[in-house]
Each structure stands twice: as C-alpha cells, then as structure tokens.
Amino acid sequence: MALLDSINLVIQIVLLMFVIVASVRLLKRGNNIFLTILFLFSIVSWLLSDLYWLAFDVLRSGEHMPLAANELGECAMFLLLSTAISKYKDKEEQISVFAACFASIFTVANTALWIIWSGEWLQDIVCGISLFGLLSTFLQICEEKKMLKAYVKVVMSLSAFFVILFQALSTYWHSIFIRILEDISYLIIFAAVVFFIVLAVSYMRRKVKTKPFLLSIAAFLCGVFGIYMSPGIVYCVIFALTSVAGILMFLTIRREVLPDDIR
Numbered sequence: 001m002a003l004l005d006s007i008n009l010v011i012q013i014v015l016l017m018f019v020i021v022a023s024v025r026l027l028k029r030g031n032n033i034f035l036t037i038l039f040l041f042s043i044v045s046w047l048l049s050d051l052y053w054l055a056f057d058v059l060r061s062g063e064h065m066p067l068a069a070n071e072l073g074e075c076a077m078f079l080l081l082s083t084a085i086s087k088y089k090d091k092e093e094q095i096s097v098f099a100a101c102f103a104s105i106f107t108v109a110n111t112a113l114w115i116i117w118s119g120e121w122l123q124d125i126v127c128g129i130s131l132f133g134l135l136s137t138f139l140q141i142c143e144e145k146k147m148l149k150a151y152v153k154v155v156m157s158l159s160a161f162f163v164i165l166f167q168a169l170s171t172y173w174h175s176i177f178i179r180i181l182e183d184i185s186y187l188i189i190f191a192a193v194v195f196f197i198v199l200a201v202s203y204m205r206r207k208v209k210t211k212p213f214l215l216s217i218a219a220f221l222c223g224v225f226g227i228y229m230s231p232g233i234v235y236c237v238i239f240a241l242t243s244v245a246g247i248l249m250f251l252t253i254r255r256e257v258l259p260d261d262i263r
Helices: 002-029 033-059 069-088 097-118 121-144 150-172 176-205 211-229 232-257
Strands: none
Touching (some): 033 069, 033 232, 069 211, 097 211, 176 232, 211 232
C-alpha cells in the first residue's frame, strides 16, 4: 500500500506541475488576472505540500510527521482558493444561515475526529479553520447563485451527518456491523466526489460558465475531507480522484478567464 501511495503522490505532483505551467501561460491570455494568480498560488502551495510529503516519506519513512511545511502548504492552498472564489460573492447579499451552520458544524465535527485520531491539536485546529474558510465561502456563493435547492440541502446535511456518525462509531466500536457502516461512509464520500466531477464535466460540455468551476471545487472539497478520514485502498482511490478534481479546477477556471474567441 505504501508503494501505491507513493505512485499516487508522484502522479499528482506531475499533474500539479502541468497545471502550474499552464496557469502561468493563462496569465498572458486571460482576462481575470486576480482569479488566475490566486488559483496559481493555491496550486503552488499544494505542490509544495506534496513535495515535502514525498521528501519526508523517502527520508524518514514510517516516522511520525509533526506540524511542518506540508500542513502550512495545505492551509495556504485552502485560504488562497477561498480568496480566489470570493470574487463571485455578492457583498450586498446577507450571510446564508445554511452555509454558516453547515460549514461550522461539519468542520468542527471533522476537526474533533482528526484530534481523536492523531492527538495533534494545533495542526488539526489550524487546518480545520482554513477548511472552514473555504467551505463557508463556497457554500455562500452556491447559495447566492441558487445552486442549493431545498432538496440539495437535505441530501448534503443527511450525507454529512451519516458520514460523521459512522466514522465516530467506527472509532469507538469494532464489529462487523460497524465496519459495514464505516464502509458506507467511504462510499458516500466516493459517490459525492464522482458525482461532482461528472456534473462539472457535463456543464462544461454544455458551455455553461461558473457552475463547472464551482462543482470542481465541490469535488475537491469532498476529496480533501475524504482523504483526511480514510485509510488504505480507500485513501488511494479518493486521493486519485482529488488529483482529477485538481485538473478539472484548472480546465474550468480556464473557461472562466479566457475570452470567448480564443477558447
């Protein structure tokens, strides 16, 4: 499994390098320089986190990793992405109660689980805060763009509730039934990532603007939360899907910033 993790990581590093080079070129052709620069910096932060992880794994394989460059890189990535997409927010729009409550409860619940699993209070809280910033900004934008219908909110809330509940149960109880519930939680995450990727591609093919970019971020967010709570082969699969979401974010942001006549 360690070998598969390393292969996944190397592939992701190569893909991120491609995205960085393509994003630099996009700066010369695109209209929205602010969005492109922030996106580029977020991908650079992601790459630095991966490179540190790879170096640590090669030099000190199997050792416990303290709060270090990879954690800072991931937090920077989340905050930069949050700032990048904030351009889509309507400053006159009231704060969405659903966005604020969902982002708060879900990130706090995840952070609590991370602390229980790792015992590393500082890095888990810092990471939780940065993810809250991205998730709350993302949900606020989706709310303003009428992407969060009532049934969507219900499905999101129930899915999040059961994922957290099943993960918490599997932390304290070990039985065949609880193991099944844990596997169901991974299936929910996997289904969410795949669903958002497929939906983003579908909107891209229909040449819809903004929605594909936001949906690719939704896939990325689901992948990140999934990576932080999954082990073994599940981790490898969700990690690979998150790499796909990263490429999709670039392809969709490219449509956002390029003039229509040069796409």
